[in-house]
Amino acid sequence: SAAAMLSAPTSDTDRFMCIAHLLVDVGSRVLRQLLRHHTVTSTCTLDQYLAKHRNTINSLKRFFNQSQMDIMFPPNGVSTDLDNYDITLLSAIFQNIVPTLSQQEKDMIKRLREERNKLYGHANSCQISANDFQTYCKDISLTLTGLSQQCGDTAFEAEILHETQCTQISAIPAGSNLDILNIWCGRMQNVEGVLQDMRVRLQALEAREMSSG
Numbered sequence: 001s002a003a004a005m006l007s008a009p010t011s012d013t014d015r016f017m018c019i020a021h022l023l024v025d026v027g028s029r030v031l032r033q034l035l036r037h038h039t040v041t042s043t044c045t046l047d048q049y050l051a052k053h054r055n056t057i058n059s060l061k062r063f064f065n066q067s068q069m070d071i072m073f074p075p076n077g078v079s080t081d082l083d084n085y086d087i088t089l090l091s092a093i094f095q096n097i098v099p100t101l102s103q104q105e106k107d108m109i110k111r112l113r114e115e116r117n118k119l120y121g122h123a124n125s126c127q128i129s130a131n132d133f134q135t136y137c138k139d140i141s142l143t144l145t146g147l148s149q150q151c152g153d154t155a156f157e158a159e160i161l162h163e164t165q166c167t168q169i170s171a172i173p174a175g176s177n178l179d180i181l182n183i184w185c186g187r188m189q190n191v192e193g194v195l196q197d198m199r200v201r202l203q204a205l206e207a208r209e210m211s212s213g
Contacts, residue, residue, distance in 0.1 A: 012127035016119075018167050019128055019136045022144065023087070023116050026163050030144050031090040031109070032082050033151045038100050047079050053097040063092045087116055105150055111143045137168045 039049040050057070050072050057064060057072070064072075068089045072080055085093075091113050094101060101109075115136070128136065141164035148160035 012125075012129060015128040015130065015133040016126045019119060019133065019140065022137070022140045022164065022167055023112070023119060026144055026160065026167070027112055027116070027140070028085070028087055028090065030147045030151070030160060031087060031094070031112070032085055033153065033156055034105070034147055035082070035085070035090060035093065035098070037151045037153075038098050045079075046082060050080065050097075056097055060096055063096060064089075068092070087112065102150070105147065108143050108147050108150075111139070112147070115140050115143070137164075140164075141168065 036046070040046055054073070057069075071084050071089060072093075074080060091109055094106070094109055119136075144164055145157075145161050148157045151157065
């Protein structure tokens with residue numbers, strides 16, 4: 001087959017990009033499809049489903065920041081766009097307002113988050129060794145194909161299986177690498193910004209405690 005003629009990624013940076021592609025692109029697509037499966041019916045749109053759970057969402061502001069609230073409930077009144085939902089937001093939605101999830105689905109979503117968090121450990125260098133690459137590919141691919149099997153769409157299931165197999169044996173196109181790197185770096189900057197804000201708050205709290213002591 002054409003896929004079999006492709007060569008595996010040979011550099012540590014290419015391997016990082018392939019794993020980031022599985023998590024950032026394929027992982028988000030799988031979770032979006034799973035959310036559609038659990039929330040969208042012939043009589044209920046995603047907007048209607050979210051509106052029905054808005055009180056619950058409002059009571060859980062610690063799980064949803066303002067930008068995420070604006071994605072779910074666009075301020076200009078247009079319909080929410082599922083393509084804007086990333087793994088972080090999708091995971092929070094599944095965790096808090098989708099009671100129909102099976103325990104198996106919950107466990108797989110948790111594993112996907114854990115794999116994403118593990119990849120943060122490589123973010124400074126954007127490199128993954130050959131041995132780590134094989135482990136990441138196996139674990140992430142099993143989780144993604146398992147979740148795709150819960151979406152009630154055999155064509156989508158086959159698409160995800162094909163994508164995970166191709167990612168394991170070939171470097172993704174250079175243009176995709178650049179897109180993923182830009183997305184990843186942007187998110188890492190957001191994470192670093194949050195951490196910096198937390199450090200500032202902690203320092204202020206410690207300073208107050210020292211002055212009051």
